[in-house]
Structures are given as C-alpha cells and as structure tokens.
Amino acid sequence: xxxxxxxxxxxxxxxxxxxxxxxxxxxxxxxxWFREDDSKRDKVRAIVEDVSKRGDEAVRKYTEEFDGVKLxxxxxxxxxxxxxxxxxxxxxxxxxxxxxxxxxxxxxxxxIYIGNRKHPGIKYTPIERVGICxxxxxxxxxxxxxxxxxxxxxxxxxxxxxxxxxxxxxxIHPVILAVCCELGITEVYRIGGAQAVAALAFGDKEAGxxxxxxxxxxxxxxxxxxxxxxxxxxxxxxIAGPSEVLIVANDQAKPAWVAADMLSQAEHxxxxxxxxxxxxxxxxxxxxxLKGQVEKLDRSKETIKCLKExxxxxxxxxxxxxxxxxxxxxxxxxxxxxxxxxRKIAERIENAGAxxxxxxxxxxxxxxxxxxxxxxxxxxxxxxxxxxxxxxFIKSTSIIEYDRKRLAESAEDIIRLATxxxxxxxxxxxxxxxxxxxx
Amino acid sequence: xxxxxxxxxxxxxxxxxxxxxxxxxxxxxxxxWFREDDSKRDKVRAIVEDVSKRGDEAVRKYTEEFDGVKLxxxxxxxxxxxxxxxxxxxxxxxxxxxxxxxxxxxxxxxxIYIGNRKHPGIKYTPIERVGICxxxxxxxxxxxxxxxxxxxxxxxxxxxxxxxxxxxxxxIHPVILAVCCELGITEVYRIGGAQAVAALAFGDKEAGxxxxxxxxxxxxxxxxxxxxxxxxxxxxxxIAGPSEVLIVANDQAKPAWVAADMLSQAEHxxxxxxxxxxxxxxxxxxxxxLKGQVEKLDRSKETIKCLKExxxxxxxxxxxxxxxxxxxxxxxxxxxxxxxxxRKIAERIENAGAxxxxxxxxxxxxxxxxxxxxxxxxxxxxxxxxxxxxxxFIKSTSIIEYDRKRLAESAEDIIRLATxxxxxxxxxxxxxxxxxxxx
Numbered sequence: 001x002x003x004x005x006x007x008x009x010x011x012x013x014x015x016x017x018x019x020x021x022x023x024x025x026x027x028x029x030x031x032x033w034f035r036e037d038d039s040k041r042d043k044v045r046a047i048v049e050d051v052s053k054r055g056d057e058a059v060r061k062y063t064e065e066f067d068g069v070k071l072x073x074x075x076x077x078x079x080x081x082x083x084x085x086x087x088x089x090x091x092x093x094x095x096x097x098x099x100x101x102x103x104x105x106x107x108x109x110x111x112i113y114i115g116n117r118k119h120p121g122i123k124y125t126p127i128e129r130v131g132i133c134x135x136x137x138x139x140x141x142x143x144x145x146x147x148x149x150x151x152x153x154x155x156x157x158x159x160x161x162x163x164x165x166x167x168x169x170x171x172i173h174p175v176i177l178a179v180c181c182e183l184g185i186t187e188v189y190r191i192g193g194a195q196a197v198a199a200l201a202f203g204d205k206e207a208g209x210x211x212x213x214x215x216x217x218x219x220x221x222x223x224x225x226x227x228x229x230x231x232x233x234x235x236x237x238x239i240a241g242p243s244e245v246l247i248v249a250n251d252q253a254k255p256a257w258v259a260a261d262m263l264s265q266a267e268h269x270x271x272x273x274x275x276x277x278x279x280x281x282x283x284x285x286x287x288x289x290l291k292g293q294v295e296k297l298d299r300s301k302e303t304i305k306c307l308k309e310x311x312x313x314x315x316x317x318x319x320x321x322x323x324x325x326x327x328x329x330x331x332x333x334x335x336x337x338x339x340x341x342x343r344k345i346a347e348r349i350e351n352a353g354a355x356x357x358x359x360x361x362x363x364x365x366x367x368x369x370x371x372x373x374x375x376x377x378x379x380x381x382x383x384x385x386x387x388x389x390x391x392x393f394i395k396s397t398s399i400i401e402y403d404r405k406r407l408a409e410s411a412e413d414i415i416r417l418a419t420x421x422x423x424x425x426x427x428x429x430x431x432x433x434x435x436x437x438x439x
Numbered sequence: 440x441x442x443x444x445x446x447x448x449x450x451x452x453x454x455x456x457x458x459x460x461x462x463x464x465x466x467x468x469x470x471x472w473f474r475e476d477d478s479k480r481d482k483v484r485a486i487v488e489d490v491s492k493r494g495d496e497a498v499r500k501y502t503e504e505f506d507g508v509k510l511x512x513x514x515x516x517x518x519x520x521x522x523x524x525x526x527x528x529x530x531x532x533x534x535x536x537x538x539x540x541x542x543x544x545x546x547x548x549x550x551i552y553i554g555n556r557k558h559p560g561i562k563y564t565p566i567e568r569v570g571i572c573x574x575x576x577x578x579x580x581x582x583x584x585x586x587x588x589x590x591x592x593x594x595x596x597x598x599x600x601x602x603x604x605x606x607x608x609x610x611i612h613p614v615i616l617a618v619c620c621e622l623g624i625t626e627v628y629r630i631g632g633a634q635a636v637a638a639l640a641f642g643d644k645e646a647g648x649x650x651x652x653x654x655x656x657x658x659x660x661x662x663x664x665x666x667x668x669x670x671x672x673x674x675x676x677x678i679a680g681p682s683e684v685l686i687v688a689n690d691q692a693k694p695a696w697v698a699a700d701m702l703s704q705a706e707h708x709x710x711x712x713x714x715x716x717x718x719x720x721x722x723x724x725x726x727x728x729l730k731g732q733v734e735k736l737d738r739s740k741e742t743i744k745c746l747k748e749x750x751x752x753x754x755x756x757x758x759x760x761x762x763x764x765x766x767x768x769x770x771x772x773x774x775x776x777x778x779x780x781x782r783k784i785a786e787r788i789e790n791a792g793a794x795x796x797x798x799x800x801x802x803x804x805x806x807x808x809x810x811x812x813x814x815x816x817x818x819x820x821x822x823x824x825x826x827x828x829x830x831x832f833i834k835s836t837s838i839i840e841y842d843r844k845r846l847a848e849s850a851e852d853i854i855r856l857a858t859x860x861x862x863x864x865x866x867x868x869x870x871x872x873x874x875x876x877x878x
Contacts (some may be wrong), residue, residue, distance in 0.1 A: 097852040139861040231504040232678040235823035239671040264864040353838035367858040372837030384674035386835040396825040397794035398811030413536040417807040420577040425703040429801040
C-alpha cells in the first residue's frame with residue numbers, strides 16, 4: 001500500500017513542470033470552503049438568518065439536528081461548577097504543562113503587542129467582546145483555547161465567550177473546560193457549527209447575551225462558511241482550511257525528521273504536507289522514510305490516503321527555484337531544514353504563516369509551546385493574512401486635532417480639494433470657522 | 440420644508456428613550472449592504488462567479504450592461520499617454536494642493552508604520568499586490584487615490600492596480616488619472632462595480648494580469664457586496680456603507696459650526712449626521728442653524744431629505760450618558776466640540792473610526808489633509824474595524840527557531856500536550872529528534 005506514495009515525488013525535469021506544479025498547488029491547497037457547492041452555502045446562509053431572527057430557539061433546533069443533542073437554551077452555558085470541577089480533576093502534570101504553555105504564549109504576545117505605542121495621531125483600544133470557536137468532537141483541542149484566548153487577554157479584551165460543540169452525551173471535553181477555568185473564562189457554551197457562529201454574531205434571544213464583536217478560531221467547513229457569512233456584522237480572524245506544512249530542505253537535512261514532520265501534518269487528515277528540495281538524493285530518502293514511518297502510526301490508513309491526496313515531494317534544479325515556489329505556495333507552516341543556510345533562506349521567504357528555522361524546530365513546537373499562535377492562514381492566504389496575534393484584538397482610531405492657526409494655514413488647499421470633488425458643504429465647514437467670531 | 444427637520448431633535452426625557460435611541464442607531468447606521476435583499480446578493484454572486492470563469496469577456500459584458508459603455512478588453516487599461524496627458528493638463532494650484540496632501544499622508548503613515556519593528560519572533564512583509572477601488576461617476580474623488588495608495592506605498596506594496604468605473608463617454612475623470620500619475624501608478628483600469636472587484640480577485644482572462652492579494656477602497660453597494668463575496672480569495676479592508684459623523688458638543692460649542700459639520704456629512708446623501716449634547720440650549724440652536732444653512736447649499740433638497748432620514752440631534756441629561764452612547768454608536772467620524780473638556784472626553788472614547796478634537800478640526804480636515812486615511816469603518820463597525828493605515832498593507836510571519844537543547848527541555852511538555860489531543864505523529868516528530876544521531 002505504501003508503494004502508492006511513489007506518485008507524490010515529482011521532479012522539475014518532468015515536462016510542463018511549472019504548469020503541473022501550479023495545478024498541484026491549487027488542488028493541494030485551495031481553501032476547501034471556496035470549493036463548496038452552492039447548496040451548502042445556501043444552507044449556511046439559511047441557518048445564519050434563522051438564528052439572527054429566532055435566536056435561542058433556532059440554535060436549539062440545529063444543535064439537535066446536527067450534533068444529535070437535545071439541550072434547552074438555558075442548558076447551553078456551562079455552569080461555573082462544571083468549569084471548576086473540570087479544573088479540579090485535570091491531571092496535575094498536564095496542568096503544569098498547560099500553565100507553562102500559557103506563560104510562553106502570554107510572554108510572546110506581550111512582546112509583539114503594539115497597542116501600547118504612543119502617537120498623537122492614533123489611539124489603540126481593545127475590542128470589547130470576542131468569541132472563540134473551539135473544535136471538540138474528533139479530538140479535544142485545549143491548545144486552541146490557549147492560542148486564541150491568551151492573545152485576546154494580552155490585548156485587554158474584557159469579554160471572552162467560548163463555544164464548542166457538545167459531544168454525543170452533551171458535554172464538552174473536560175480538558176477544554178479546565179483550560180477555560182485556568183484562564184478565568186466563565187462564558188463557555190456547548191454549542192457549535194454555523195448556528196453557534198451566528199449566535200455569536202447576532203446574540204441569541206436574550207439580546208446581546210453572547211453577542212461579540214469579533215469571532216476567531218478554527219472549525220470545520222460549516223464554521224468557516226458561517227464566519228464568512230457574518231463577516232461585516234462582526235470581524236473574523238480568517239477563513240481557515242485544512243492544516244499544511246511546506247518543508248524546504250537541502251542535502252543537509254535528516255530524511256527521517258523531514259518525513260516525521262510530513263506525517264505530523266498529514267495525520268490531521270486532511271492536512272497538506274509538501275517538501276521542496278534541491279537534492280534528488282534527499283527527495284528519494286524522504287520518500288523511503290515516509291513509507292517506513294507511516295505504517296507505524298495509529299492512524300496509518302487515513303494518513304496514507306491524505307498523503308496521496310495532499311502530499312508532494314518536489315525536486316528542483318536549484319535553491320532559488322525552491323524559494324520562488326515556496327513564496328508562491330504561501331503555506332501555513334514553513335520549515336527550513338537547510339543546515340547553516342537555514343536562516344539565510346528564511347530571510348528570503350515573504351509569504352508564510354509561520355517559519356520554523358533549523359533542524360530542531362518542528363511544527364509541533366509552534367502548535368503547543370513556543371509562543372506564536374498556531375492559528376495561522378491556510379490555503380495560500382498567507383499572501384495577505386497573518387498569524388493571529390494580540391494585535392488582532394485591538395482597533396485603532398485616528399486622531400486629528402487642529403487649532404485655528406493650523407486650520408487657517410491649510411484652508412485654501414482643503415477648500416480647493418473639496419471643490420474639485422463637488423463637495424460644497426465640506427468647503428463651507430472650513431470657511432465658517434475662519435470668518436471671525438461666530439455664534 | 441426645513442420645518443420638517445424638527446423631528447430629528449429628541450430628548451432623553453422622552454418615554455422609552457433608551458429603546459428609541461437603540462432603534463434609531465440601527466435604522467440610522469446599520470450598514471446598508473446587510474439590509475440588501477437576497478436577490479441583489481444572488482446577482483452579485485452570479486457576476487463574481489461569471490468573471491471568475493470567463494474573465495475579460497464577462498467584465499466587458501457587465502461594463503456594457505451596468506455602465507452603458509462598450510469597451511473591448513484591450514481598452515480597459517488606461518494608456519500611459521493618457522495618464523501623462525492628464526497630469527500635464529491638471530490645474531497647477533490644484534496639483535500643488537494634491538502634492539502637499541500626499542506629503543501629509545505619507546508622513547503620517549510612515550510615523551505609525553509598524554512593519555519596521557524588529558523582533559526575533561515575528562517578521563513583517565508587504566503584501567505584494569493591492570487593488571484600489573475609486574468611485575468616479577457622481578463626483579471624481581481623487582482624494583480616495585491618495586488616502587489608499589499612499590499608505591500602501593509606505594508599506595512597500597510593489598504592485599498597485601486602480602479600478603474606476605468609466606463615465607458615460609468611457610473615460611475616467613482626468614483628476615483621478617493625474618493623481619495616479621503623480622503617485623507613479625501605471626496600472627489604471629476603467630472598469631467598476633462588482634465585475635471589476637471580481638477581476639481584481641480572480642484576474643481576468645490573461646491570467647494574473649490584474650489579480651491582486653488585497654482590495655481596498657470605497658464604492659457603492661455593488662462594490663461592497665462584491666468585496667464581501669471575494670473575501671477569503673483576497674483580503675479586503677472593510678465593508679463600508681454611507682459616511683457618518685457624530686458630533687459630541689457641550690454648551691461651549693458654536694451652533695453654526697456644529698450645523699455646518701452636520702451638513703458636510705449629510706451632503707454625501709446618503710450620509711449620517713448625529714449630534715449628542717448635554718445642553719438643551721445648544722441642541723435647539725443647532726437645529727435653528729441647520730435650517731438656515733441647508734437652504735443655501737447647492738444640493739439643498741437632497742441634503743434635507745438625507746437629514747430627515749439619517750440625522751439626529753439628541754439631548755442627554757449628562758455628559759456620561761453622551762459618552763456611553765457615543766461608544767455604543769461607534770461611528771466613522773467623531774467630533775468633540777466641548778471647549779477645554781474636549782481632550783478629556785476624547786480619552787473616554789473607545790469606539791470611533793477617527794476622532795476630531797476641538798473647534799477647529801472639522802471632518803473635512805481629515806477627508807483631505809491631516810494625514811490619517813479617510814477610509815474609515817462605518818455602520819457601527821468601528822467596534823472592530825480600524826482606519827485604513829500603512830499597517831493594513833503588511834502581513835506578519837511568526838518565527839520559531841529552537842536548538843537541540845531548548846527542544847530537549849520542552850519535549851516532555853510538548854509531547855504531553857500532543858498526546859492529550861490524540862496527535863500521535865506530532866509527538867513522534869519531537870521524539871525522533873531526541874533519540875540521538877539519525878539519518
């Protein structure tokens with residue numbers, strides 16, 4: 001079965017290589033929400049509209065329909081007692097690791113925070129209310145809470161609301177609850193999907209109960225499409241698709257490590273794992289390692305399927321082409337395993353969600369630990385979207401303060417510019433101030 | 440006719456004042472794109488899809504249909520000669536004013552730019568390609584080019600594409616062309632509406648000819664809805680509705696100036712103009728001034744209609760309520776005309792696109808001159824959106840660089856966190872690096 005993986009190795013010597021790679025880029029990376037059929041979009045739109053009109057009652061209905069869980073609206077919110085119990089019962093060594101992860105994220109997010117910059121022409125204020133989507137059904141993702149809520153807290157967000165879909169028995173995984181409790185987040189709702197996103201955007205029936213100003217965090221296609229649908233009513237972080245890694249490697253890279261990193265992305269299933277190298281020997285060795293390692297994984301079968309669909313090992317003629325195509329692919333995670341050259345190559349990377357430099361920086365370090373958020377742009381959107389940071393939880397207000405003298409000096413120019421645009425009253429609002437005493 | 444304006448004055452002593460004001464806020468400000476009927480949204484979606492598939496040919500078709508102008512695709516782009524001629528023929532004093540405005544904007548945008556901040560954990564890079572929407576049919580808005588392109592240039596954007604709808608005779612107003620030329624922008628296309636936005640998002644038939652990574656700038660409902668439709672394929676600045684001003688004034692304000700500023704917003708027709716004050720006397724005087732001044736305007740009739748629909752003068756019991764409601768309204772422009780108190784009140788404003796402090800800072804100063812962009816969040820979105828700045832034309836990449844020692848120190852925690860999330864291969868990607876020599 002692993003022999004089928006041979007197909008993922010391609011070389012720049014193949015005919016029509018550029019066209020082929022461009023095509024592979026699109027099929028491997030293009031955000032899945034955009035490939036959704038219209039009927040799914042219409043369904044999402046209908047859910048969002050229904051929740052905007054009927055609030056709680058609509059959320060209840062869809063929770064029963066999609067999550068198979070019957071909940072009365074007053075049961076959506078997790079009680080303080082349940083949050084505290086989850087925190088009490090969490091494994092102590094796990095709690096220690098979580099606390100250190102929180103500390104690392106907080107420290108990093110503080111360092112890169114720009115909201116405290118002083119300039120007379122601009123003022124930064126935290127967004128007041130933020131909603132966080134935490135996936136929860138397939139595997140509990142407590143790291144999502146850390147990587148989204150801590151940046152928001154660093155920015156000074158006052159109200160954080162967490163939503164996470166209920167499992168078959170109507171609960172949220174206790175590790176997620178424990179992390180919320182650890183962070184002092186008290187508004188946690190066991191609702192998910194498009195209906196929960198809509199509830200965050202419009203509030204439910206008790207007006208404004210969970211309404212927020214910005215929605216962030218990962219989720220399945222329903223969640224992402226709903227985020228897109230409510231964008232403008234609230235802000236959103238990005239529209240995220242499946243996870244991805246691009247590994248730029250030369251002949252100094254360790255094939256076994258490169259293969260292990262491909263697998264750690266492919267196990268998300270779907271998750272895209274791509275290697276670009278200028279060493280034919282490395283390309284072949286990585287493929288060999290991949291075949292060997294994948295069979296030993298718990299989720300071997302799904303991972304092989306995922307690699308065939310979203311995996312690539314590409315051998316280029318030279319490192320310049322590698323870098324050019326790496327910028328073109330604009331991937332979520334970009335590892336550079338090129339020995340002493342790694343940093344120099346990193347400097348030439350313009351489009352990537354996060355850069356992992358050197359042999360000892362696998363993506364997992366960023367997923368859980370180093371500090372930067374693991375909420376990153378996918379599907380080639382690193383051309384314009386960024387990693388989620390504390391700076392995404394503030395907004396700026398421009399400040400303009402003229403006195404009479406300064407206005408008088410500028411009046412002629414401003415009036416000339418307003419006049420060419422045909423905006424009579426704009427010009428008059430300047431003139432009236434300079435006519436002398438008015439009342 | 441101006442007596443009809445009496446209805447816009449309301450007082451906190453009215454029954455159900457809070458509810459009424461909340462309702463007025465929604466009817467006065469809610470972004471018009473969101474109130475659009477489904478059929479218009481479906482039309483926009485169909486146009487965007489058509490352009491994404493048929494490129495140039497679809498753009499040509501809709502340009503004929505909506506702008507009433509027959510153009511062959513090779514005529515979309517303005518020739519270099521036309522750009523140069525427009526620049527040559529512009530009124531010299533106007534050019535001088537434009538040059539100083541550009542200089543003011545450039546200086547401000549440089550000062551607040553964060554892209555040159557150095558931190559080992561983050562790297563900022565300019566977005567490569569940006570598209571700018573410039574309205575052009577009702578009145579030429581050369582200031583739009585300045586207020587969007589200059590911030591992009593400060594950030595180091597390499598490729599700037601300007602689109603502007605063709606006038607009846609198929610041309611773009613020469614003042615817009617002259618400003619483009621002055622700024623060294625050579626890619627200017629005479630196309631507009633949803634079809635032009637789609638062409639920017641997907642490129643036209645000659646793949647990538649005008650494709651960009653981010654689309655910014657104002658436009659009518661078609662343009663804004665199309666921006667919303669392509670969000671995710673590209674980034675967009677915001678979804679902007681009609682222009683708005685909120686004037687916070689106390690008894691020290693000059694009624695005539697307050698009224699003039701209301702009119703300079705209402706003349707956009709539609710444009711929302713709201714006054715909040717704790718002085719009953721001022722409220723009444725402003726209303727009187729408004730009636731007097733509006734009749735003298737070129738666009739008197741439209742402005743009166745607009746004031747009736749989107750104008751408000753609200754008298755509150757105290758300044759605390761004024762400030763609370765000002766933050767609640769979260770308006771695009773917020774003037775504070777409260778004498779010596781103005782700055783102190785400004786400090787308490789959390790939600791506003793731009794603040795204009797004191798008697799001599801009417802909105803027109805910001806629209807054309809002071810430096811901050813006039814592209815601002817509207818429709819209560821200042822709760823989460825910001826003024827357009829040079830910082831909107833960069834994206835960040837997180838940087839993670841661990842060595843063997845640091846990875847070894849963190850390994851146990853990272854593996855524990857990966858394991859609780861059921862991500863086997865994530866844990867293995869750490870373990871394999873610490874097992875000793877690998878190849």
